[in-house]
Amino acid sequence: MRRITVGAFVSMDGVMQGPGGPSEDPTRGFKFGGWVTPYFDEVFGEEVDRLFREKCDLLLGRKTFEIFAAHWPYYDEAAPDGGIARLFNDITKYVVSRSGDVDTSWRGSVLLRDIAEVKRLREEARRRQEAVRGRLCPAQLQADRIASLEHRPGDRALRAARRHPGWRHGAGRAE
Secondary structure (H helix, E strand, O other), rough: OOEEEEOOOOOOOOOOOOOOOOOOHHHHHOOOOOOHHOOOOOOHHHHHHHHHHHHEEEEEEEHHHHHHHHHHHHHHOOOOHHHHHHHHOOEEEEEEEEOOOOOOOOOOOEEOOOOOHHHHHHHHOOOOEEEEEOOOHHHHHHHHOEEEEEOOOOHHHHHHHHHOOOOOOOOOHHH
């Protein structure tokens, strides 16, 4: 049986949305995209590297998949931080989408149409599965399919989050 591990960037108030950049995910008026990037330091990088040290597949919801597919296939794998791009480009990416309206042309992408297909996938005896973030996580938690949660804020990001305007004003809180 596969092991599903959730690796997510989560703020202290439960925000998982748009950690990488200002325009990454402005859904529902979210204005604080890129909240993790300014605080990415060596310790933070080591934690991300640790999460992906063991070869895995990615299990992503449609929105996260679309964000990844718009970035990682075009990232320079020879760049100093190109290892994650190389990994993501070489492994299988499973994208869960009820509508099926997803471009799976990124090499190694496989469309799953519902949670039942995730259950079937989990029962296969293969390498570890990675569920990265988003609306897919609660459904997997509720179905008791998550083996572990890997919270990745980094100490520096936690301290800095308190200084973020959204923290004080409640903007961007998880619903």
